[in-house]
Amino acid sequence: xxxxxxxxxxxxxxxRAANLPCNHSTISGNEYVYWYRQIHSQGPQYIIHGxxxxxxxxxxxxxITEDRxxxxxxxxxxxxxxxxxxxxxxxxxGTYKYIFGTGTRLKVLA
Amino acid sequence: xxxxxxxxxxxxxxxGSPLSLECTVEGTSNPNLYWYRQAAGRGxxxxxxxxxxxxxSSEVPQNLSASRPQDRQFILSSKKLLLSDSGxxxxxxxxxxxxxxxxxxxxxxxxTVT
Numbered sequence: 669x670x671x672x673x674x675x676x677x678x679x680x681x682x683x684r685a686a687n688l689p690c691n692h693s694t695i696s697g698n699e700y701v702y703w704y705r706q707i708h709s710q711g712p713q714y715i716i717h718g719x720x721x722x723x724x725x726x727x728x729x730x731x732i733t734e735d736r737x738x739x740x741x742x743x744x745x746x747x748x749x750x751x752x753x754x755x756x757x758x759x760x761x762g763t764y765k766y767i768f769g770t771g772t773r774l775k776v777l778a
Numbered sequence: 779x780x781x782x783x784x785x786x787x788x789x790x791x792x793x794g795s796p797l798s799l800e801c802t803v804e805g806t807s808n809p810n811l812y813w814y815r816q817a818a819g820r821g822x823x824x825x826x827x828x829x830x831x832x833x834x835s836s837e838v839p840q841n842l843s844a845s846r847p848q849d850r851q852f853i854l855s856s857k858k859l860l861l862s863d864s865g866x867x868x869x870x871x872x873x874x875x876x877x878x879x880x881x882x883x884x885x886x887x888x889x890t891v892t
Binding site for chain 1: 810812814820821822823824827829835837866868870872878880881882883884885886888
């Protein structure tokens with residue numbers, strides 16, 4: 669599975685969009701990009717995933733570049749409750765091994 | 779709807795004592811099951827995963843073991859705990875299939891080995 673690289677930390681003002689980048693330059697054609705977040709002292713929570721196309725759900729949007737070497741998770745209107753560690757994972761079709769890195773610690777500021 | 783349970787929520791155990799953590803899933807059948815550990819301030823480390831009863835794959839050699847005696851039950855064990863076993867233990871499940879499915883995590887067990 670491709671290695672992903674994320675900035676260790678980011679700040680975002682409450683009410684503004686939070687854009688969390690992820691680099692996965694070695695991703696292969698059958699690897700999906702998954703995003704999870706972990707609020708302090710809780711288990712990670714699934715946010716969104718995609719393969720090639722941009723995706724949107726009630727929590728966030730996922731923008732994947734055309735060459736698939738990077739992606740951005742967008743929280744359109746960040747709230748204080750979005751303060752968490754966000755993990756980007758590249759996951760091959762048919763695999764069961766989810767490799768979580770150290771993620772990006774997002775702090776939403778009032 | 780599906781629910782995942784873990785117990786106990788917190789545990790303090792002396793070095794050298796045994797360990798048994800239990801995880802059960804409700805509302806689904808034949809799930810993939812996972813055990814993770816998270817040391818303080820660190821990312822998640824995959825310990826074991828299981829695609830069926832009695833089928834366990836180990837990711838990290840250590841003094842821990844896992845068993846899956848029933849379809850929706852996953853147990854993490856140790857015969858003798860080490861100080862380095864302290865951490866936040868998380869159980870998760872996902873559907874089986876050709877595409878990777880999202881994982882759903884339990885509330886976790888915080889283990890302190892003294």
